[in-house]
Amino acid sequence: MTNSSASPVSSTLQPVLFVPHGAGPCFFMDWNPPHTWTGTADFLKGVASSLPARPRAILMVSAHWQAPGFCVTAGEQPELIFDYYGFPDHTYELTYPAPGDPALAKRIDALLSQAGLPGQQDTERGFDHGIFVPLKLMFPEADIPVVQLSLRDDLDPAAHLAAGEALASLRDEGVLIVGSGMSFHNMRGFGDARFTAPSEAFDDWLTRAVEAEPDRRHAALSNWAQAPHAHQCHPAGGEEHLLPLMVAAGAAGQDRGRKIYSEQILETQLSAFRFG
Numbered sequence: 001m002t003n004s005s006a007s008p009v010s011s012t013l014q015p016v017l018f019v020p021h022g023a024g025p026c027f028f029m030d031w032n033p034p035h036t037w038t039g040t041a042d043f044l045k046g047v048a049s050s051l052p053a054r055p056r057a058i059l060m061v062s063a064h065w066q067a068p069g070f071c072v073t074a075g076e077q078p079e080l081i082f083d084y085y086g087f088p089d090h091t092y093e094l095t096y097p098a099p100g101d102p103a104l105a106k107r108i109d110a111l112l113s114q115a116g117l118p119g120q121q122d123t124e125r126g127f128d129h130g131i132f133v134p135l136k137l138m139f140p141e142a143d144i145p146v147v148q149l150s151l152r153d154d155l156d157p158a159a160h161l162a163a164g165e166a167l168a169s170l171r172d173e174g175v176l177i178v179g180s181g182m183s184f185h186n187m188r189g190f191g192d193a194r195f196t197a198p199s200e201a202f203d204d205w206l207t208r209a210v211e212a213e214p215d216r217r218h219a220a221l222s223n224w225a226q227a228p229h230a231h232q233c234h235p236a237g238g239e240e241h242l243l244p245l246m247v248a249a250g251a252a253g254q255d256r257g258r259k260i261y262s263e264q265i266l267e268t269q270l271s272a273f274r275f276g
Contacts, residue, residue: 012052012053012174013052013171013172013276014051014052014053014055014171014174014175014176014177014276015051015052015171015176015255015274015275015276016164016171016176016177016178016179016248016249016251016252016255016274016275016276017047017176017177017178017179017248017272017273017274017275018178018179018180018181018183018244018245018248018249018272018273018274019043019044019047019134019138019178019179019180019261019272020040020134020181020182020183020261020270020271020272021062021063021129021130021133021134021180021181021182022037022040022133022134023037023190024084024087024091024129024133025084025087025091025094025129025133026133027040027041027044027133027136027137028090028091028094028133028136029087029088029090029091036265036266037265039261039263039265040261040263040265040270041137043260043261043272044134044137044138045137045138047138048138048139050260051176053174054144055144055174055175055176056144056145056173056174056175057101057104057144057145057146057147057174057175057176058135058139058144058145058146058147058175058176058178059104059108059146059147059148059149059167059170059175059176059177059178060130060131060135060146060147060148060149060177060178060179060180061148061149061150061151061177061178061179061180061243061244061247061248062128062130062131062148062150062151062180062181062244063130063151063180063181063182063185063240063241063243063244064083064128064129064130064240065125065128065130065148065150065151066150066151066152066153066155066240067119067150067151067152067153068152068153069117069118069119069120069152070112070117070118070119070149070150070151070152070163071119071120071121071122071125071149071150072105072108072109072119072120072121072122072147072148072149072150073100073105073121073122073123073125073126073127073147073148074100074102074105074106074109074121074122074123074147075100075102075122075123075124075125075126076099076100076102077097077099077100078098078100078125078126078127078146078148079126079127080094080095080096080126080127080128080129080132081125081126081127081128081129082094082129083128083129084129094132094133094136095142096127096131096132096135096136096142097142098127098135098139098142098143098144098145098146099145099146100145100146100147101145101146101147102121102123104145104147104170104175105121105147106121107170108147108149108167108170109121111166111167111169111170112163112166112167114166115162115163115165115166117152117159117162117163117166119150125148127146127148128148130180130181131146131148131180134178134180149163149167149247151240151243151244155239155240155243157221157222157223157224157243157246158222160243160244160246160247160250161218161221161222161246161247161249161250162250163247163250164177164246164247164248164249164250164251164252165250165251165253166250167247167250167251168250168251168252168253170251171251171276177247177248177251178248179244179245179246179247179248180244181240181241181242181243181244181245182241182242182270183202183203183206183233183242183245183269183270183271183272184199184202184203184233184234184268184269184270185233185234185238185239185241185242186232186233186234186235186238186268187238189232189233189267189268190266190267190268191266191267192267193267195232195233195267195268196264196267196268196269198228198229198232198233199229199232199233199267199268199269200269201228201229202227202228202229202230202232202233202269203262203269203270203271205227205228206224206227206271207259207271207273208220209221209224209227210245210249210257210258210259210273210275211256211257211258211259213256214252214253214254214255214256217249217257218249218250221245221246221249224242225239233268245273248273248275249275251275252275252276255275255276256275257273257274257275258273258274258275259271259272259273260272260273260274
């Protein structure tokens with residue numbers, strides 16, 4: 001089904017995704033070597049057509065918003081936050097005028113509170129680049145309401161899995177839940193061939209964890225730091241890019257996960273996963 005505004009909105013059960021959002025505004029600029037991010041861009045462009053129906057709304061969890069509790073955007077028309085630095089001028093003129101969904105934000109806040117995970121609604125917060133950069137490729141018309149959920153700043157894997165579990169019922173209401181991060185995120189490792197083998201080993205472990213039955217998946221992801229080369233792939237200050245996967249896995253419930261995209265980019269292995 002297409003993602004045009006003429007497509008019917010459905011309450012069909014939506015899957016849950018974890019997608020790579022790339023490096024800053026990488027999909028909208030030239031790279032050397034050329035086509036560095038072409039495969040990732042093509043994957044993101046194909047997401048809408050892979051869904052069972054057009055989402056009623058999109059809930060995205062980005063690596064680029066952390067707060068003491070789980071916060072959710074509640075504005076009618078969130079602005080964009082250009083939280084990347086040193087890129088070409090035109091990348092600060094990107095637009096993504098998707099509406100917010102205050103009613104959905106209120107429901108998300110209530111579901112989290114009921115699960116013992118209190119947070120707050122933020123009517124002023126805009127969408128950071130972990131949201132609008134991939135969404136410009138996934139749903140370029142920007143006509144589906146979008147709500148962003150923060151990470152909790154303690155980066156506790158179990159808490160983020162629990163948050164996903166609390167929000168799983170939204171899938172039955174036609175809400176697409178997307179974790180936006182990176183399966184590998186070590187800024188010193190990008191472009192360094194010494195990180196190829198460690199990133200592949202971690203990616204293999206992560207794939208097995210995602211594809212495991214739910215109880216084993218939960219246990220493995222809760223202890224991701226014990227995985228092979230975990231801290232080479234997600235050092236302190238980089239592990240927040242893995243935490244959106246925890247929310248996605250929690251929201252998956254009993255659905256098994258699978259890898260839906262994987263590619264070596266800048267000498268490191270990057271992957272995307274789907275549940276349901």
